[in-house]
Amino acid sequence: MIHLYNTLSKKKEPFEPLHPPFVGMYVCGPTVYDDPHLGHAKSYVSFDVIVRFLRASGYKVRYVQNITDVGHLLGDTDEGEDRIIKKARLEKLEPMEIAQKYEVRYFNDMDLLNNMRPDISCRASGYIPEMTGLVQSLLDKGFAYQAGGNVYFDISKFGDYGKLSGRKVVDLLEGVRVDVAEGKRHAADFALWKKADPDHIMQWPSPWGQGYPGWHLECSVMSMKYLGESIDIHGGGLDNQFPHHECEIAQSEAATGKPFVRYWLHNNMVTIDGQKMSKSLGNFKSLPDLFGAYGPMTVRFFILQGHYRSPQDFSDQALEAARKGFLRLSQIVQDIGKPVDASASPVTEPGPVWKAHRERFFAFMEDDFNTAGAISVLFDMARDAQKCMQDAAAEDLVHAGRLFDELGSSILGLKFEPAAGQADTETENALVVLLLELRRKFRQEKDWASSDAIRDRLLEIGIAIEDGKDKTTWRKVTG
RNA sequence: GGCGGCGUAGCCAAGUGGCUAAGGCAGAGGUCUGCAAAACCUUUAUUCAGCGGUUCAAAUCCGCUCGCCGCCUCCA
Structure with missing residues (x-):
């Protein structure tokens, strides 16, 4: 109810x-x-x-x-x-x-x-x-x-x-x-x-x-x-x-x-650095301006981390915190989708863990649309999903993915697209792969100066590389 | 002046009578790593602006004080 x-x-x-x-x-x-x-x-x-x-x-x-x-x-x-x-x-x-x-x-x-x-x-x-x-x-x-x-x-x-x-x-x-x-x-x-x-x-x-x-x-x-x-x-x-x-x-x-x-x-109303935002005061921030700095999904996530009946103060610090939090959530949602075939329907019912998360989410939302509480459930889900990834519990990951889809995407309207994109073109991808191969060679030769130079230069361009256990991955980073 | 709201950790923010005061960001320690980064794990408020009261029990109810804000004029 x-x-x-x-x-x-x-x-x-x-x-x-x-x-x-x-x-x-x-x-x-x-x-x-x-x-x-x-x-x-x-x-x-x-x-x-x-x-x-x-x-x-x-x-x-x-x-x-x-x-x-x-x-x-x-x-x-x-x-x-x-x-x-x-x-x-x-x-x-x-x-x-x-x-x-x-x-x-x-x-x-x-x-x-x-x-x-x-x-x-x-x-x-x-x-x-x-x-x-x-x-x-x-x-x-x-x-x-x-x-x-x-x-x-x-x-x-x-x-x-x-x-x-x-x-x-x-x-x-x-x-x-x-x-x-x-x-x-x-x-x-x-x-x-x-x-x-x-x-x-x-x-x-x-x-x-x-x-x-x-x-x-x-x-x-x-x-x-x-x-x-x-x-x-x-x-x-x-x-x-x-x-x-x-x-x-x-x-x-x-x-x-x-x-x-x-x-x-x-x-409730919005304030900017503690001040009322109003047209007559002329201190209002337009959405096109804001989206340039943070991106619409960060703004949406930030808004939902508060309650609709509470006033909300927009500050760079608060928005930056929201950006990082949402980025982490997005990456986990991306990651759990990778190893499993989303179309494969699991034979089992969702386990009690996922059922409990869903119930908690609904309880928050049914109580005057407490989106802040609902989002905390998403983070709890992320933690549990992480465990499933370590345990390679594929079936649970399918359930987790579906729950993120239902609760996060459908109900809260969040798009868990990675803020960091993949390669824009085949050429770009090939170039990065080439550089990573070179770097691997330098690393094998323990030429740390050269391998670190590649890493640093790529980061300057906006490409972050992450050395995993047996392979190196890369992604684009913004700002 | 009239009406209403808010004050919870460094920051953002749930919780509004009773399990150990959610969660995020930042911080600290650790795992991993050649070093990083990322990720993960652990940790961070004996206390909820202050004082007083009600109650077996209050961040949560009542009163007062301090501070901040909104509406009363167009604004979501």
Whole structure:
């Protein structure tokens, strides 16, 4: 039985979907106006593993993620600027070119991290009619009001407002902010539809005039369209808990009269050298930059060594530790695959050792997706697999290989490819083999200076050689 | 100011009432080796920020103190 931490109840709860074995899961996607960054990596790797594990546990998951390609205002006031439009002017491109360009980059980086694509990836701009429909329904039911071409949600009409984030409606009604948009009844009322100036590029017709949708609307509309009025899991970053998710609940439940989401999952934030990473602070690290230094699998492994609900600090020291740990694991997985024929099915059941590892792995994952604990099982498996290699226990190695495949590759989404590659070409291979033959000759003659020179020079080129018992192996090393 | 979280070995990080406080990185010793490297084996916290309390029993619950962080404005 899976237990997960529900932000709504602030407790770990047993996971019981509405219509087992089907699970509807919606995760807030990115606003596509800039390169993906560390925060995206943590968030989407975390939810990717959650989807993978739910599937491994027998659930049929429909995973929906939005792409926010409708610009939203930078500030709360009407003077704020639309991020996508701003970027479009900077790059001298159409707003939709910006959205398209960064959506491609987003998926490219998610692919590198080995995140599965969502089953449905929906762009907000494609659902304007559904959004105006929801706004109209809220107006009809008296939860919303018009003011100067804008439509606002009246939070005083929705008694449950604040139930997710712990805000008190009375406090919010008092008006905390300085600049309250004109026409709002309460400071904390949020926009469902905004009037657009004639020169505003992204705008659509609506019953209330030309405009564009409020930011919170798209997630309500698209999740309900594909997953129904009540969905099992809604995920997103902790920073979106308020106001975004609070507003989603308000507008969705006001419209349908039904509970919007059963389980709210929030991943925690990323810091860089102890500092919050944010776009407004300008200290965010993009994934293309990071991948240049560490490689996507190291980043994925590093993220999974923490817990999705804990904040995670990215530092070179921590990433380097993750890189080495993952490299060791990868090499063991490679090594145990070598001596055995993977297609040969062993006649025996997996021994108690492997069964125990698998059970421990599942126990960790069933406890609110404790990937850090799950990875520790992988290292324990590596140790046992090592023993089997020494004992030449071929059958056990097949079981070990299959378990790494199931737990490490399928569920955690790790690719155990050697960071060090083999020869790129036949020529390269032949050259290295030639050098190794020469070196063997020098060693036989005890010409240590010459043999060590070959070793040192090869290492400078990026080829490490390792003298084994009766033969010398080599591999490429990076960085 | 309001709401919430965190503080576990040199670093990263699980564990949230009861077996010997996971695991990774780094360190130390050893095996192997001509020497290395890699790999493997062994080892590294009488203690969980501090103080006080509850309990037969606390890193885990409660209170206070110190330190750090997040949300309350776009952000995953």
